[in-house]
Amino acid sequence: MKQLSIIILLFTLLYTQKSEAQKLLFEVPKLRIGVEAGLLTMNGDLVKPSAIRENRSYYYHNFGDDFYSGFINSRNSLTNYYFSIKPEWSVTHRLTLTSGLRLSIINDELNSDQNYFLWQLPTGNSYTNFIRINGVTQKNFSIGIPLELRIYPKQMDCFLRQYFVFGAAFNFNTFSKTTIDFENPAMEKHREDILKTFEKPDVFYSYYYIGIGLKFGKQNHPFGTVELHFPMLIQNNRRITSFFKTHNEVQVGLSTTLYIPVPTKHKLQIIDYNEDYE
Amino acid sequence: MKIHKFLAVVTLCVLIASCSTDEPSQMDRTVFIPDYNDYNLPAYTEMGYNAFGAMIDREYFLVSGSIIPCKILYKEGKIMFMLDGTRKNSVYHTDSRMTLFFYFPFEQCSDYQDIIKLNDVNINLLSNDCRVEMSTENSEVQHLDLIKGNIYFKNAQLCLIDDVPNRVILSGEFDFQFLTGGELPVVVRYGRFDFGINNDYFFSY
Known part of the structure; x- marks a missing residue:
């Protein structure tokens, strides 16, 4: 009899526990919309237009004291800023898929270490014409499609939840805006002639990355993420701007996203273990 | 009061004029x-980089x-082209100053812009009235006993x-061989130059 009482008590306890767990079970929409802002460095080389007259000697190892060393503002990286709208779909508790549209902006510029540099216009036989230019600025806009897979090592949806991300972005250069700042404003008349000589950026470029991220908030409410993308690999030898070509060196990126759940009939059942056990 | 205004306007005009005629120092650099x-050696260029180079046997x-790498003097129907x-x-790793002088007859040049006429002109240095002289730090100007030689002004453009x-951009190539006092031949080869010449570097009288 005593044994029977103990068994009944255990069943009662188990039943109570089960009903408590069922109370904590809730559903979240599988679909959410993300609004993202991020940046990444793009390593590469300045491609100096041949029309620019050198204003300094190249490094000259034997007789360096006699000559200037250096070059027009050489640099080896550009920053790509992007903004995305990307729906995310929870496949399972631990796996999400994301895609959408990404607008990328890359600024590039040519400057001299002095007040201006000299740009050689297409010339005639008996003369050559140099135009003094203070700087050239180019803004490139591209539309891209990001594809991302996120894997959460832990199933429970804590307020802070870490994850891994595997991603790629396929970008299409849509338009460029180039401004030329002339030393002598009267030389504006040559603007079109100079613009015609610029190489056009490549239409397509892509990059691939893995990274780690941290989610702030719970999936049944708006939540945010911060991601560090490393390593990133960008497609090699792509002319990103008129004056810059990429290298496929390891690069780094950073992004932050705000997700807002979208109510749909597709739900994911979530047990909030945090509330359960805290 | 009117005089003050007039002086202010004149000063302003002088300032604007002086700014607009500001010569780019980049063009004077080497x-x-x-x-x-x-x-x-410097690469052969046609941008007025004010550079030249040649090999003298195995020296440079x-x-x-x-x-100042180049001066041009026109006098009595002859051009003196100095490197x-x-x-x-x-x-x-020893350096010593050295100067080469090329003399050759040429049509009248009274202004730096006249040296455009040198465009695509090839001078045989063994021709009559041509000569090449050399001076070094420790010796006086010596007339070179040429075996053969040539200077080619490939490009002369305003x-x-x-x-x-x-200015005028003057670019070209040269090479020659000469005998030293002891009858030893010396070869000057791969000579190339690219200068921007204006009235600071061109003289005529």
Whole structure:
């Protein structure tokens, strides 16, 4: 009899526990919309237009004291800023898929270490014409499609939840805006002639990355993420701007996203273990 | 009061005028772009980089940042084309100043813009009235006993800066052989030059 009482008590306890767990079970929409802002460095080389007259000697190892060393503002990286709208779909508790549209902006510029540099216009036989230019600025806009897979090592949806991300972005250069700042404003008349000589950026470029991220908030409410993308690999030898070509060196990126759940009939059942056990 | 206003206007005009005629100092610099095949020599260019170079046997005769590399003098129907720089021994790292003078007859040149006429002109240095002289730090000017020699002005173009004539870009190549006092032949080869010449570097009288 005593044994029977103990068994009944255990069943009662188990039943109570089960009903408590069922109370904590809730559903979240599988679909959410993300609004993202991020940046990444793009390593590469300045491609100096041949029309620019050198204003300094190249490094000259034997007789360096006699000559200037250096070059027009050489640099080896550009920053790509992007903004995305990307729906995310929870496949399972631990796996999400994301895609959408990404607008990328890359600024590039040519400057001299002095007040201006000299740009050689297409010339005639008996003369050559140099135009003094203070700087050239180019803004490139591209539309891209990001594809991302996120894997959460832990199933429970804590307020802070870490994850891994595997991603790629396929970008299409849509338009460029180039401004030329002339030393002598009267030389504006040559603007079109100079613009015609610029190489056009490549239409397509892509990059691939893995990274780690941290989610702030719970999936049944708006939540945010911060991601560090490393390593990133960008497609090699792509002319990103008129004056810059990429290298496929390891690069780094950073992004932050705000997700807002979208109510749909597709739900994911979530047990909030945090509330359960805290 | 009117006088003050007038003076202010005149001062302003002078300032504006002086700004607009500001000559680009970049054009007066020596810019050394190494040759792809021999980085001790400047590459052949036609941009007015104020550089020259040549090999004298196995030494180098090169432009120097501290010496005006070229001067041109027109006198009595002859051009004196002067290359001034340093002779460098790359093994012993010794430098000594050296100057080459090319003399050849040419049509009247009274202004720097007249040297455009040198475009695509090839001078055989063994011709009558041509001569080459050399001076070094420790010796007087010596007339070279040429075996053969040539100087070719490949390109002579008027250079405009912002549509205003600024100088003439003069580029070309030279090579020659000569005998020293002891009858030893010396070879000067791979000579190339690229200068921006204006009235600071061209003289005529």
